[in-house]
Amino acid sequence: MLSEAKLMTIKINLLSMIATFVMLMTTMAVKANPVDGILSDCMACHAVSEPSEMTLDERMKRIGPSLFYAGNKYQAIWLEKWLQNPTRLFPAGVYYGEHTVVTDEGDIVLETDLVTHPKLDQQQAQEVTRALFKLKANSEIVADLEVGEIKKVSQRMGSLNFRKFKGCASCHQDAEGDGGVSGPELYTAFERFQLTYLISYMQNPQAWEPKSLMPNQHLKQKDVEKLVGYLKTLSEDKP
Numbered sequence: 722m723l724s725e726a727k728l729m730t731i732k733i734n735l736l737s738m739i740a741t742f743v744m745l746m747t748t749m750a751v752k753a754n755p756v757d758g759i760l761s762d763c764m765a766c767h768a769v770s771e772p773s774e775m776t777l778d779e780r781m782k783r784i785g786p787s788l789f790y791a792g793n794k795y796q797a798i799w800l801e802k803w804l805q806n807p808t809r810l811f812p813a814g815v816y817y818g819e820h821t822v823v824t825d826e827g828d829i830v831l832e833t834d835l836v837t838h839p840k841l842d843q844q845q846a847q848e849v850t851r852a853l854f855k856l857k858a859n860s861e862i863v864a865d866l867e868v869g870e871i872k873k874v875s876q877r878m879g880s881l882n883f884r885k886f887k888g889c890a891s892c893h894q895d896a897e898g899d900g901g902v903s904g905p906e907l908y909t910a911f912e913r914f915q916l917t918y919l920i921s922y923m924q925n926p927q928a929w930e931p932k933s934l935m936p937n938q939h940l941k942q943k944d945v946e947k948l949v950g951y952l953k954t955l956s957e958d959k960p
């Protein structure tokens with residue numbers, strides 16, 4: 722018969738063997754996925770996992786846009802290209818209040834304050850794109866979204882709608898250097914984003930991120946599709 726004490730030792734030994742095994746497996750899993758290392762450089766400025774909760778103050782201190790739903794947001798072709806040759810998307814930085822001075826003539830952007838985005842080579846861009854496409858938070862928003870046919874609209878009507886009727890230009894540019902600076906430029910939005918992201922974001926920005934700085938304008942899907950038609954025109958009929 723084994724004594725109580727011996728049995729205990731055997732149990733403890735077994736447990737520590739299991740623990741070592743689990744630890745080994747986890748290290749191997751991390752090693753098998755070297756891309757995680759690349760994404761860890763991004764975490765200095767971007768959220769790659771969903772924060773449990775974020776105060777508005779924390780939101781305003783953020784340096785780059787959230788990436789934890791990247792797989793439901795970007796078009797892979799655009800993403801891979803942009804990472805190799807990043808252009809300015811937020812004319813006044815991700816929280817514009819940090820990079821603008823308000824004057825009587827309007828807001829002045831402190832250009833020198835803005836981040837110069839790290840550039841990746843082609844292979845890194847491919848690997849990072851693949852890793853980002855595994856980040857699929859908010860899938861439930863786009864899962865059942867039905868998208869009608871997106872028809873291009875005339876530049877003139879589209880611009881009138883975007884600027885005058887819907888007021889988007891107070892925060893967004895629909896041409897380089899033309900429009901508001903508190904939101905990202907939208908003249909390349911149609912190439913940048915998945916259609917389902919564009920539509921659902923315009924309908925309800927807070928569904929994507931509770932602390933989104935874009936107000937919910939309660940647009941009807943038909944109106945949203947018209948606006949997206951304008952963004953399509955902007956990207957396909959470039960001068």
Ligand code: HEC
Pocket residue numbers: 759760762763764765766767784785786800808809810811812814815836838839849905
């Ligand atoms: C020093 C801070 C910083 C680091 C590091 C950084 N980024 Fe960014 N990122 C930004 C800023 C700021 C923007 C907004 C770009 C702009 O408008 O100029 C941005 C924009 C982006 C965008 C476009 C986002 C959008 O929705 O418009 C992607 C994609 C992106 N970064 C991916 C990455 C990846 C991947 C890495 C790591 C390899 C990375 N970034 C590292 C600051 C950073």
Ligand code: HEC
Pocket residue numbers: 815887888889890891892893903904905907910919922923932933934935936938948
């Ligand atoms: C009061 C300013 C404001 C108005 C008005 C506004 N937006 Fe925005 N919008 C923003 C900001 C700021 C963001 C970025 C969200 C964030 O960083 O929290 C954004 C994000 C977006 C995005 C997602 C882009 C991305 O990079 O993820 C789309 C698409 C968009 N807006 C379209 C529109 C359209 C179309 C209109 C007009 C119906 C509009 N917005 C009106 C401020 C505004």
